[in-house]
Amino acid sequence: MKTMKKAFMSALAIMMAASLAACGDSSSDTPSGSDNSGSNTVKIGLHFELTGEVADYGNAELKGAKLAIKQANEAGGNYEEVIYDNKSDTTEAVTLAAQLANDGVAGVVGPATSGSSAATYQIKNDAKVTVISPSATQIGVTLDPSGNVYNYVFRICFEDSYQGAAMAQYAVDTLAKGKVIIYADNSSDYAKGLTEAFTEQFKKLGGTIVATDYYSKGDTDFNSVLTKFKDMDYDVLYIPGYYNEAGLIIKQAREMGIDCEIIGSDGFDSESLIDLAGASNLNKVYYTTAYTTVGASDALQAFIDAYKAEYNEEPSMFSALAYDSTNLLIQAIEKAGSTDSDAVRSAVENIEFDGVTGSFSFDETHTPIKSVLVVTLVDGVQGDAVAVSPDVD
Amino acid sequence: MKNWMKKENLLWLGLIVLSYAVLNILISAGIINNVYKTVLMTIGINIILAISLNLIIGITGQFSLGHAGFMIIGAYSCGVMLKSFVSGVPGVFLGIIAGMVISAFVALVVAIPTLRLRGDYLAIATLGFGEIIRIVILNMKITNGAAGLILPKAVSWHMIFWAVVICTIVVVNFGRSAHGRACISVREDEIAAEAMGINTTQYKILAFVLGAMIASVAGALYAGAFYVIKPDMFTYSKSIDILVLVVFGGMGSITGSFISSTLVSLLNTVLQQFSSVRMIVYGLALVVIMVFRPSGLLGRKELTFSGLLKVLKKGKGAAQ
Numbered sequence: 001m002k003t004m005k006k007a008f009m010s011a012l013a014i015m016m017a018a019s020l021a022a023c024g025d026s027s028s029d030t031p032s033g034s035d036n037s038g039s040n041t042v043k044i045g046l047h048f049e050l051t052g053e054v055a056d057y058g059n060a061e062l063k064g065a066k067l068a069i070k071q072a073n074e075a076g077g078n079y080e081e082v083i084y085d086n087k088s089d090t091t092e093a094v095t096l097a098a099q100l101a102n103d104g105v106a107g108v109v110g111p112a113t114s115g116s117s118a119a120t121y122q123i124k125n126d127a128k129v130t131v132i133s134p135s136a137t138q139i140g141v142t143l144d145p146s147g148n149v150y151n152y153v154f155r156i157c158f159e160d161s162y163q164g165a166a167m168a169q170y171a172v173d174t175l176a177k178g179k180v181i182i183y184a185d186n187s188s189d190y191a192k193g194l195t196e197a198f199t200e201q202f203k204k205l206g207g208t209i210v211a212t213d214y215y216s217k218g219d220t221d222f223n224s225v226l227t228k229f230k231d232m233d234y235d236v237l238y239i240p241g242y243y244n245e246a247g248l249i250i251k252q253a254r255e256m257g258i259d260c261e262i263i264g265s266d267g268f269d270s271e272s273l274i275d276l277a278g279a280s281n282l283n284k285v286y287y288t289t290a291y292t293t294v295g296a297s298d299a300l301q302a303f304i305d306a307y308k309a310e311y312n313e314e315p316s317m318f319s320a321l322a323y324d325s326t327n328l329l330i331q332a333i334e335k336a337g338s339t340d341s342d343a344v345r346s347a348v349e350n351i352e353f354d355g356v357t358g359s360f361s362f363d364e365t366h367t368p369i370k371s372v373l374v375v376t377l378v379d380g381v382q383g384d385a386v387a388v389s390p391d392v393d
Numbered sequence: 394m395k396n397w398m399k400k401e402n403l404l405w406l407g408l409i410v411l412s413y414a415v416l417n418i419l420i421s422a423g424i425i426n427n428v429y430k431t432v433l434m435t436i437g438i439n440i441i442l443a444i445s446l447n448l449i450i451g452i453t454g455q456f457s458l459g460h461a462g463f464m465i466i467g468a469y470s471c472g473v474m475l476k477s478f479v480s481g482v483p484g485v486f487l488g489i490i491a492g493m494v495i496s497a498f499v500a501l502v503v504a505i506p507t508l509r510l511r512g513d514y515l516a517i518a519t520l521g522f523g524e525i526i527r528i529v530i531l532n533m534k535i536t537n538g539a540a541g542l543i544l545p546k547a548v549s550w551h552m553i554f555w556a557v558v559i560c561t562i563v564v565v566n567f568g569r570s571a572h573g574r575a576c577i578s579v580r581e582d583e584i585a586a587e588a589m590g591i592n593t594t595q596y597k598i599l600a601f602v603l604g605a606m607i608a609s610v611a612g613a614l615y616a617g618a619f620y621v622i623k624p625d626m627f628t629y630s631k632s633i634d635i636l637v638l639v640v641f642g643g644m645g646s647i648t649g650s651f652i653s654s655t656l657v658s659l660l661n662t663v664l665q666q667f668s669s670v671r672m673i674v675y676g677l678a679l680v681v682i683m684v685f686r687p688s689g690l691l692g693r694k695e696l697t698f699s700g701l702l703k704v705l706k707k708g709k710g711a712a713q
Contacts, residue, residue: 091435095662098426099428120620145545
């Protein structure tokens with residue numbers, strides 16, 4: 001009985017401590033909230049994966065977004081960032097979406113991944129909070145479950161399928177290839193989307209898919225499959241997937257004597273690709289991306305310089321996309337002249353945006369119409385970048 | 394004795410109605426806003442998961458690491474139902490039923506060979522099965538593979554509240570029934586139980602299947618309440634999260650599972666603004682609990698009204 005009593009008391013003590021902490025939390029929130037309603041500070045929600053599995057993307061995007069807000073404030077704006085971390089967890093993202101709607105933000109940038117983004121859209125749309133997603137590339141993610149576009153949701157990256165179609169276009173038009181083997185990652189929706197779109201477009205342009213094979217995330221030995229490929233009649237190898245496996249596939253393929261062109265997607269876009277594949281194996285390798293520093297425009301160069309000055313590191317595609325998203329939101333708020341949700345929303349919808357990742361406007365699914373860049377690797381270094389717009393219906 | 398039981402039951406009923414009323418009042422008064430409502434739903438779902446695993450680990454003493462596998466079955470049954478067949482609340486109910494049927498079947502298939510194993514071997518085998526279920530769903534067409542399903546919201550906190558109540562009553566009553574006592578005897582000493590004529594494998598399977606079915610209810614409610622389900626949300630680390638709730642609260646203590654699920658969710662919410670130290674504090678809390686209370690917050694004890702009444706009576710007696 002005594003232990004029972006002790007247990008009960010300790011549980012009670014812990015609960016009281018927790019509720020006290022909760023009180024402390026809410027009371028510290030209130031004064032800052034009233035401060036802001038007093039002045040004309042515009043709050044912008046930054047909702048990213050700052051810890052957990054995909055923290056790399058989230059942190060890169062947070063840096064880009066913070067830089068945009070800092071620059072806007074230096075230019076005379078009065079913006080305040082409200083930062084939340086969803087631990088790369090969709091349940092947490094749902095809670096934070098409700099939190100952001102409560103905080104009275106003028107708009108939200110993020111999250112970085114499609115899954116977490118999709119989890120937040122319904123809540124933010126219901127609460128009439130405009131969302132700009134920097135990198136939610138999944139097919140149809142801006143549409144609600146019944147297929148209508150979310151009014152308040154926009155993204156500034158192209159869909160996975162668009163990138164796949166662009167690569168097919170490039171392979172046929174520029175590389176003049178007609179016979180492809182696809183070796184895809186079967187554990188990500190990203191690679192599956194790319195494979196489908198590439199296949200469709202490649203066939204449409206008169207090419208032949210010689211074979212399609214799959215690997216799984218985490219695989220390290222691809223020799224048996226590559227040996228099978230070696231004797232087939234093909235002239236280009238498409239590897240939709242991420243750099244971890246793609247790097248090893250390229251290395252093993254080149255060592256085996258497969259010296260045809262290898263094409264891929266923005267999953268290749270990482271310094272680690274060189275480490276994994278070896279610089280000398282990275283010739284005749286092409287991939288699609290939304291962002292490259294090769295042949296940078298003045299705006300992009302200015303962004304890169306500012307980013308380096310701020311954080312002392314090179315910006316990635318994710319930082320650039322988040323920088324553009326935040327700037328787009330700020331521009332829309334300025335154009336709307338208020339933080340009224342409908343005014344901001346329609347300003348975003350009708351914007352003609354000129355950013356560091358290209359100029360674009362939104363189509364009817366709130367996805368940007370912009371061209372895909374195809375980067376050529378020469379000894380592992382980005383040699384050339386060409387803009388490609390696939391002819392998709 | 395009968396009267397005592399009756400009084401206790403009435404008190405529990407009173408507590409249920411009271412907490413439902415208090416929550417309703419707090420929500421309509423705006424003290425519990427949408428944010429806390431989602432936290433409330435997370436707590437409810439975690440409670441269902443924790444008590445269902447507690448049935449397997451705490452009451453029957455079988456170490457299972459594949460619980461997320463049954464949660465994913467429930468989640469996808471409900472998700473596919475909502476997406477492709479019946480929408481809204483009826484869809485959720487049908488999804489829950491479908492999930493329970495499928496997970497009962499799968500649990501049976503898993504349990505018959507694996508529950509002959511003990512301890513670590515069982516843990517590894519169930520872990521493997523959990524992953525198999527996930528990989529199957531990952532590669533199915535109707536589940537939309539790795540991209541998962543984006544779903545309309547169809548579950549309110551009321552539904553989750555009553556689901557928690559029903560699941561708890563089922564688990565508690567099972568634990569106190571003849572079958573439940575047979576399960577407890579398996580936990581205490583399998584050989585002795587067998588010697589007493591208890592068909593240990595049968596009781597282990599019974600508890601495992603029941604636990605799996607309840608976990609699938611939690612999964613179905615999750616699918617209806619949280620918009621997105623993806624296979625990679627239900628990896629073995631989700632099973633570990635559930636296990637942590639059970640161990641934290643005390644293996645075999647249902648009220649312990651309630652307290653731990655609530656505390657862990659609240660801790661997570663309170664620490665939200667300190668994102669970088671959140672996992673450290675969480676880990677530290679677990680270490681502290683395990684060092685000072687190795688058997689969890691409540692051990693195998695329950696917080697009961699009969700216990701409370703006894704304490705009060707004793708206190709009164711001492712005062713006189």
